[in-house]
Amino acid sequence: MGYFSFTNIAVTLTTLIVARRIYWELTTGSRQRSIAQTYGCLPPKQKKWKDPFLSADAMIGNYRAIKAHGLLDFWGSWLKDNDAHTIWTKILGSPIILTIDPENVKSILATQFSHFSVGQERINLLSASIGKGIFTSDGAEWKHSRDMLRPCFERNQVADTLMLDRHVTRLIETLPTDGSTVNLQVPFQRLAFDITSDFLLGKSVNALSTLDEQNSASRDFVEAFDYVMDPLSEKNKNARWGMFAMFLPDAEHKRCVKRLQNFVDNIISEELSSQKNATTNAVEPSDPVPKPPVNRHLFLTSLLSETSDLVRARSELLNILAAGRDATSAVLTNLFYELPRHPTVYKRLEAEIRLHASPSSPSSPDEPPTYDQLKNMKYLRAVINEVQRIYPILPSNSRQAIKDSVLPRGGGTDGMSPMLVPKGTYVAYHVHSLQRRHDIYGADANEFVPERWLDPEHDNDAGTERNEKLRPGWAYIPFNGGPRVCIGQNFAMTQVMFVLVRMMQMFDIESRDDEPWREKITLTCSNLGGAKVGLKRKQELA
Numbered sequence: 001m002g003y004f005s006f007t008n009i010a011v012t013l014t015t016l017i018v019a020r021r022i023y024w025e026l027t028t029g030s031r032q033r034s035i036a037q038t039y040g041c042l043p044p045k046q047k048k049w050k051d052p053f054l055s056a057d058a059m060i061g062n063y064r065a066i067k068a069h070g071l072l073d074f075w076g077s078w079l080k081d082n083d084a085h086t087i088w089t090k091i092l093g094s095p096i097i098l099t100i101d102p103e104n105v106k107s108i109l110a111t112q113f114s115h116f117s118v119g120q121e122r123i124n125l126l127s128a129s130i131g132k133g134i135f136t137s138d139g140a141e142w143k144h145s146r147d148m149l150r151p152c153f154e155r156n157q158v159a160d161t162l163m164l165d166r167h168v169t170r171l172i173e174t175l176p177t178d179g180s181t182v183n184l185q186v187p188f189q190r191l192a193f194d195i196t197s198d199f200l201l202g203k204s205v206n207a208l209s210t211l212d213e214q215n216s217a218s219r220d221f222v223e224a225f226d227y228v229m230d231p232l233s234e235k236n237k238n239a240r241w242g243m244f245a246m247f248l249p250d251a252e253h254k255r256c257v258k259r260l261q262n263f264v265d266n267i268i269s270e271e272l273s274s275q276k277n278a279t280t281n282a283v284e285p286s287d288p289v290p291k292p293p294v295n296r297h298l299f300l301t302s303l304l305s306e307t308s309d310l311v312r313a314r315s316e317l318l319n320i321l322a323a324g325r326d327a328t329s330a331v332l333t334n335l336f337y338e339l340p341r342h343p344t345v346y347k348r349l350e351a352e353i354r355l356h357a358s359p360s361s362p363s364s365p366d367e368p369p370t371y372d373q374l375k376n377m378k379y380l381r382a383v384i385n386e387v388q389r390i391y392p393i394l395p396s397n398s399r400q401a402i403k404d405s406v407l408p409r410g411g412g413t414d415g416m417s418p419m420l421v422p423k424g425t426y427v428a429y430h431v432h433s434l435q436r437r438h439d440i441y442g443a444d445a446n447e448f449v450p451e452r453w454l455d456p457e458h459d460n461d462a463g464t465e466r467n468e469k470l471r472p473g474w475a476y477i478p479f480n481g482g483p484r485v486c487i488g489q490n491f492a493m494t495q496v497m498f499v500l501v502r503m504m505q506m507f508d509i510e511s512r513d514d515e516p517w518r519e520k521i522t523l524t525c526s527n528l529g530g531a532k533v534g535l536k537r538k539q540e541l542a
Contacts, residue, residue, distance in 0.1 A: 032422055035404055041420045042411030044097070045082045047089035055091045069518040069528055072395050076433040086410030086419070097410070097419075097427045100434040102474035104407045108399045108427050109474075110482035116399035118484075119426065126523075129228045129257060130322050131315025134487075142484075145316060148306055149487050152200060152299045158491040159371035160199075164498045167194045167204070168368075171499075172506060174211045177537050181512040184336050185530030187211060188329040188499075193222065195495055196324025200299040201267060201317070221263040224256035229322060230522045264314045271300050322523055324488070327393050330526035331496050334391045335384065336503075337531040338448050340511035345383065345450055352379045353501050366505070374497045382453035384496055388478035389441070390448060391517070393524045395432035397480070401425045431477060440475045510534040 035041070049055040065074035078098060079087060086099040099105065108116050117138045126136045134145035151157070171191045176182050193207035210219040299320065303313050339346050356377050357369040374380070401421045411417035421427060436445045441452065455469045479486035486492070503509070513532035520528040 028422075032404055032420060035406065036420045039406045039418045039420075041406060042417040044086055044088045044410045044419045045084045045413070045415065047078045047082060047087045047098075049089070049091075054093070055089075058089075058091050066521075069520065071521065072430075072432040072519055072525075075396065075430055079430070079433060084410075084415050086407070086415055088410075088419075095422070095425045097407070097421065097425060098430060099407070099410060099427065100430050100437065101407075101409045101415070102434070102440075102472075103409050104427070105429045105434065105477065105481070106474040107407055108429070109477075109480065109484070112405055113482050113484075115401060115403055115405040116427070117402050119398065119400035122398075127315075129253075130260075130318040132312060133316040133319025135319045135323060136315075144306075145319075146487060148302055148316070149299060149320070151302065153488050153491050155490070157199075158494050161368060161371055161374075161494075161498055163198060164195060164495060165368040165502070167191055167198065167208070168499055168502045170194070170208050172503075174208060175535055177507070177535050179510075179534045179536045181532055181534055183530040183532050185329070185333045185526065188332045188336075188531075189325055190222065191499070192327075192329040192332075192495070193225075193321070193325045195328075196321060199491065200320060200324070201271075202298045202300065203267075205263075205321075217263070220259055224259040224263075225322070225325070227256045228253065228260065229326065260318060261314060264317050265310070267300070267317070268304070268310060268313055271304060275301075275304070320488075324492075326522065326524040326526075327486075328492050328495050330391075330393050330524050331384070331388060331492075332499055333526055333531045334387045334517075335496070335500055335531075336509065336533055337511075337513065337517065337527055337529075338387060338390075339383070340509050340533055342448060345448070346509075349379055349383055350504055352377050353504055357501055357505065368505075369498065369501050371494065374494060374501065377497070377501075378454065379450065380497055380501065381493075382450040384493065384500075385453045385476075385478075386448055386450040389435045389476060390446070391525070391527070392431040392435055392478055393526075394480065395519070395521075395525045396428060396430050398426050398428040401427065434475055434477075435472075437475060440472055441470070506538065507535040508538055510536075 050057045061074060062071065065071040075098065078089070079085065079100060085101045086097065086104060088095065088097050090096065123132075123136050123138065130136065132141070134142060134149060137145060168191070171187055174187060175184075187208070190207035190211060194204040197207075198204040205221060206218040207222050210222050300313075300317065303316055307313055339349070353369075356373050357367070401423050404423050405421040406418050407421055407427070408418055409416055411419035435441075438445045444452075452470050474481065479489040479492075510533060512534050513529060515529045518528040520526050
């Protein structure tokens, strides 16, 4: 019995712990010290918590910030409190680096891309809802997904403004035009859903029809998507149980995921049947006139030619539908939140639209703009750039070091020396604070000022405080950057520009919302209150 005494067990465990520590110091520790010495790394500033073991105060602070819709400012305060652009901290025992230094962002997204992954935690979290696809994969799997998507987003594919106009016309039919108040957030989500599905699948999911409850199948799909993509909604278990949600089963989430899967499986089955019928008809002599080729490169068609794994095909479709719905609708909502609040900006943009979108008859702006006309509107792009700067759709992101690495800045008391990033460390780049840095964007960095994006040499109103063109580089990453830069950014920008121009051509738009912008974090980030406006048909179109 004495052999198994508490003292012997304690001594044995202590010996094992010490031996493990010595082994780590002689191997991993020695390697990391060598790297740090080679590159001149210095320790970064640290964010310390009252609870040094579990950082319970950090977790409680996060939870309270989420409930108050102030998580982005809470994270930003970690940097402000330490007067730093890069800090190191530990949460639940895991080391985390938080940075808003453009050079560090460039390093993890581009120059040292192979040193970092998106992290298994993110993959596991999103895969539970939308499966394994371009946003929930890494390495060779991610590259394969991206290669399949790339042909869909070539210029000749995204320049189809006639397709966009069909859906925007349908949107306008659903909106009140008598000046009564309408919140555009949900209609914009439905619009983005329809455009993305039409663009990539060749057919719309008819999400806009759910606004007047004409299509029950589409309504079930859209409502299931809303639940799955909004873990903090009042209907969602996470909102009811808060920090304890992770320990509880969510039967509704499983039901909604199943509804999504069934809906997309039906789309895939229809496409397979269509391909089979097309092949059969092609060899029948009774069909003397072949069908003309379709110019649009459909992702679904390409996907099914690349894989026979229908589960993977379904997951890829859910991945891109999720991104297409949330990203563009959030930008549009933010635009219609800000624009009516700034009459000077609104009038200047309206004048540019009249000049470029209807050059032959500016007094009758009833013709939809072409792709080339949209690209020629510099102030339009400045307005969208500014909204994406203040309200980034992905306000915070992270990468995990898959090998010992070095960031160019963050070390030392001034944060200007290199710093070591040990393997396994998460590096979070806080885009919300990065794109509001006063030393880059000026003292008015928190204000909506589209003129900052114009070239002072060609515009007297450009740059509220500067005499040269704004060149933020890696301090402006609305579509991320490096090899994983958003592959659909041109399509997204075209969609946003077209919808904004078309709405301003058709309506006089008035703000009906005195509430401040507050974050609503789902897969992306949008305004909790949406965009409440009043719409009236322009006099010349009435």
